Amino acid sequence: MNRRTPQIQFPSWLPVDPYVLLLVGTVVLATLLPAxxxxxxxxxxxxTGAVALLFFLYGARLSTREALDGLRHWRLHLTVLACTFAVxxxxxxAARGLVPYxxxxxxxxxxxxxxxxxSTxxxxxxxTSVARGNVPAAIxxxxxxxxxxxxxTPLLAALLIGGTAGGFSGDSVLKIVSQLLVPFVAGRLSRRWVAGFLVRHRKLLGYVDRGSILLVVYTAFGHGVTEGIWHRVRPGALAALVAVEAVLLAVMLTVSWYGAKRLGFGRADRIAIQFAGxxxxxxxxxxxxxVLFGAGAGTAVLPLMLFHQMQLMVCAVLAKxxxxDAEARAQDEPSPPPATAPAGSRAAPPAGRGG
Known part of the structure; x- marks a missing residue:
């Protein structure tokens, strides 16, 4: 995958991801002109075809060498997975207690x-790079x-969300296999033949990635508009959702940072764990x-879209x-004492003079 996400600074400490602006524009378009x-x-x-293509490309791009190299740092990866799929x-x-109040x-x-x-x-x-952390571990x-x-994600959704997720039903597992897992596996199997093409056309395929997601957003929200999504989601409910997500992000940033410290990770690893976890x-x-929510996807993706922009803004400030802090620690460290010549040996000549 293309790992560089362009950002503009507006203002200097507040990153505005141009792609998020495109997502918002797509939601507006779906609201005004739904299909x-x-x-x-x-x-x-x-x-549906775009989603299958997206996961085919995900599978084809996954580097086997990169995955095997990552196994060497298995404790860090297990910690990130625990944050992502357990905490x-x-x-x-726990937030279930907030419904319906x-x-x-x-x-x-x-x-x-x-x-x-x-995780992203x-x-x-x-x-992680800006904060001077362990970049290979973050990758x-x-x-x-x-x-x-x-x-x-589909298994946890089936277990924890079940049939209450507006359109989530038992055949979701079959949909996941046919629309996501099969294309992903096909991409992995075909990597040896398509890897060169993917490298040569990386920028173009990045547009395919993002264009596919925009199409998914338009389809989901367009269907939601025809079903009256904006009549069900009031401004007060959106404000409450933003507040809950702010607390959620603050808790995870704290747990991932101090939890990694308790587990004995160094500063560079803790940075990677915090931002990935x-x-x-x-x-x-x-x-x-x-795929999972079907007709209810419009409402279901609202929290994710809001959380995405929130995590970008907060983590940009935190990374800086x-x-x-890393610069201050480097300046505070005492300089090593000058080396002294052993007794009976001749001192080295001053710099700039011949021997």
Whole structure:
């Protein structure tokens, strides 16, 4: 996958991801001009094919060498997986007590799904690099999380969300296998033949990735608009959702940072664990939501879209703070004492003079 996510600074401390702006524009377009009738069926079919293509490319791009190298740091990867697929879901289940007083049942289903989505790759690497953490570990941790999530996210959703997720039914497992897992495996098997093509056309395929996700968003929200999504989600409910997600992100940033310290990880590893263990992938979550929630995907992806932009803004500030801390620690470290010549030996000549 293309691991560089372009960002603009607006203002200097507040990153605004241009792709998020495109997502918002797609939601507005779906609200004003949703596909209906035969057009809706055609757009839905194209979106299904786009999701299959997306996961084929995911499988084809996964480097076997990178995955094997990551096994050397298995404790770190297990810690990130525990944050992503254990701590996050437990917090999501705890939020069930907020229904219906703070969250509506539909938004809670989306929040719980958010807690089951795998971690990011691109932004985790970028922020780990800015904070002077263990970048190779962040690369492997994000890749492992995405790979595990293809299986873990649908299984956890079936177990924890079940039939209450507006359109989530027993045949979702079959949909996951046919639309996500089969293309992913096909991509892995064909990597030896298509890897060169993927490298040569990396930029173009990046547009295919993001265009596919935009199509999924348009399809989900377009269907949601025809079903009255904006009549069910009031401004007060959205404000409550943002507040709950802010608390969720703060808890995960704290747990991943101090939990890694208790486990004995060094500072560079703790940075990688914090940024990989506290994030959720919009690129992986949106296609999965379209398959798992069907008609209810419009409401279900709202929490994930909000959390995605929130994690970018907060982690950008945090990464810069970690970088400044690293600079201060380097300046505070005492310089090593000058080497002294052993007794009876001649001292080295001053710099700039011949021997």
């Amino acid at each position: 209906t009738g035969a057009a809706a069926g055609a757009v839905g079919g194209v979106a 996050f879901p437990l917090l999501g289940l 703070v969250l509506t049942p539909e938004l809670y289903a989306g929040l719980l799904f958010l807690c089951l989505v795998p 790759i691109q932004s985790s690497i970028a922020f 492997c941790a994000g890749s492992f999380s995405s790979l595990v999530g293809i299986v873990a 506290s994030k959720k992938s919009l690129a992986a979550g949106l296609p999965m939501a379209s 703070r970690r970088s400044r």
